[in-house]
Amino acid sequence: MASFISHLTIDCSDAYSLSEWWKPVLGYDDVPGDPNLPGHDECMIADPAGEGTNVLFIEVPESKSVKNRLHLDLRPRADLRDTEIERVIAHGATVVADRRGQYGPGTGWVVLADPEGNEFCILRSPAEVDKQSTPAGE
Template sequence: MVSFISHTTIDCADAFSLSNWWKPVLGYTDIEGDPNEAGDEECVIHDPETGHRLLFIEVPDAAAAKRRCGKNRLHLDLRPRDRTRDQELEALLAHGATTVEDLRGKYGPGTGWVVLADPEGNEFCILRSEAEATH
């Protein structure tokens, strides 16, 4: 049995706002011919290079659902394409992400990651860039 991942779904309170928040973070765009609009209950964005899609779906009381489950059971680990981890962290914080836990240096100098949250509290991690990870 073999399947492939069609898209990754993120439950949220405001699909349009959250999809717009994530677009510049990942370099994703709306799908041609299927623009996301204010008030849409489902919004899809995709990576124009790989085709990976994120689907944001409005669900009733997403915050209560998260409290019942505790920590996110699935989260994104981001690796900067053209900056260092710390430069990307600075940009993400300026964009509105919040720090959940700073684990830089966890395994010695120059190691680790930072756990962040998007505007709706969905956690994600910012890792070291590939250049930093190989040194």
């Protein structure tokens, strides 16, 4: 019998603030019936459509000191990759590395960091991937 991922946990210094920052990035909300409040040392957010993995933010005493060994790869639901990157940067993310075009025109991703320095990537949207894989002339 195999296991499944219940939720993804992100260590942080302020669980409430970081969960609030991530909600509009992912389009997530508080878990129904379990609101996150200032001062909570654990805050869970969930995809309201029930399609994505829940994310739990837990306060820990130590600060982030090295590159994440695990990170989120985000794919825009509707917008293009570059539009989504601009949106998330305007929301307060910082650019860590720009890998757009690394494997040719129209490819790649951008590595960003949230306000506590946790890295995540924004990939091309499903429409961009489909367009890239469609043979010319079709």
